[in-house]
Each structure stands twice: as C-alpha cells, then as structure tokens.
Amino acid sequence: MTNRIHRPLELRDSREVYWMRQWVLGQIKGGRLEADFKAAQFIQNAEDAQKFYSRQLHPEQRRRLNKALSARRARIKSKASHGKESPAVRKVASEMTLEARNTLHAVATSRGITTSELILSTFGDEYDRLPK
Structure with a gap:
C-alpha cells in the first residue's frame, strides 16, 4: 500500500472556515464521520x-x-452569476390558479422571455392608460 500525499485544504475566506467547521460537526453528530468532536x-x-x-x-x-466544499462554491458562483445576467427579481405572491400559472410560464418560455416580461408586454399599455 502506497502512502499518498494529500493536497492541502484550500479555504478561501473565513466563511469557508466556518462552513467547514459546521460541516465537520454535522458529520460527526450524524455518525458519518469518526473524528474528535472537541477538536472540531x-x-x-x-x-x-x-x-x-x-x-x-x-x-x-x-x-x-x-x-x-466544491458543490458549495458552485452553488454560490451560480447564484452570483445568475444575478448578473438578469435584472433584480423578487418573488411575489399573486392570486392565480395553477393552470393560469402554468399557461403563463409555458407561453413565456416558448417566446424565450421571462414571465415578468410577458406580463409587461401584454398588459403594459393598458396599465399606462389607467388613471393614477
């Protein structure tokens, strides 16, 4: 059996140190990791x-x-890049049936736009004509 030299752990910032600590403690508590709890x-x-x-x-x-750790970094990168590609979007609650929601989503997808863009393109002119 050969003794492999492992790569050192590369943590990029204090958040990753904290995350690693929480991950290790969770693994020990869950019985998936046999390590010294106090040391962790x-x-x-x-x-x-x-x-x-x-x-x-x-x-x-x-x-x-x-x-x-790699999966965590990928999730963070995905969230960061997603925010840069589209305008700020905030989820809101609206009253509509599931059928209406699915229809709205399907039409928007077929046009290659977001549901927000579909709603604004469909009802934007009418909204502008409403008395304010």
Missing part, C-alpha cells in the same frame, strides 16, 4: 482547519469534504 469545535481559522484536515480526516473523509 476549536476550528477557528484556516490554519486550524488545515491541521484538523491533515490529522483527523481519513482520505475518504477528505474526499467527501472537498466534494461538499
């Missing part, structure tokens, strides 16, 4: 995280942590 509670910075990663985690556990 003392992860405060990137250096502590690296020590814990090197000393407490087995190769399979390191792989799971890296995979979870």
Whole structure:
C-alpha cells in the first residue's frame, strides 16, 4: 500500500472556515464521520482547519469534504452569476390558479422571455392608460 500525499485544504475566506467547521460537526453528530468532536469545535481559522484536515480526516473523509466544499462554491458562483445576467427579481405572491400559472410560464418560455416580461408586454399599455 502506497502512502499518498494529500493536497492541502484550500479555504478561501473565513466563511469557508466556518462552513467547514459546521460541516465537520454535522458529520460527526450524524455518525458519518469518526473524528474528535472537541477538536472540531476549536476550528477557528484556516490554519486550524488545515491541521484538523491533515490529522483527523481519513482520505475518504477528505474526499467527501472537498466534494461538499466544491458543490458549495458552485452553488454560490451560480447564484452570483445568475444575478448578473438578469435584472433584480423578487418573488411575489399573486392570486392565480395553477393552470393560469402554468399557461403563463409555458407561453413565456416558448417566446424565450421571462414571465415578468410577458406580463409587461401584454398588459403594459393598458396599465399606462389607467388613471393614477
């Protein structure tokens, strides 16, 4: 059996250190990780995280942590890039039947626009004519 040298854990900021600590504690509590709970509670910075990663985690556990961290980064990147591509959108509650909602969504999708754009293009002129 060869002894592989593992890559050091690369945490980019204090939020990732906090996230790693919470992930490790959750894995220990859930019985999916056999590591020292007290040592995990003392992860405060990137250096502590690296020590814990090197000393407490087995190769399979390191792989799971890296995979979870990578997925987290991808979700954050996706949210950030999605916000840059479209105007600020806030979900609002509106009264409509499920059939009306599905119809609205289907028509908007077929035209390649958002439901907001469909509503504004359909009712925008009428709205502008309403007394204010």
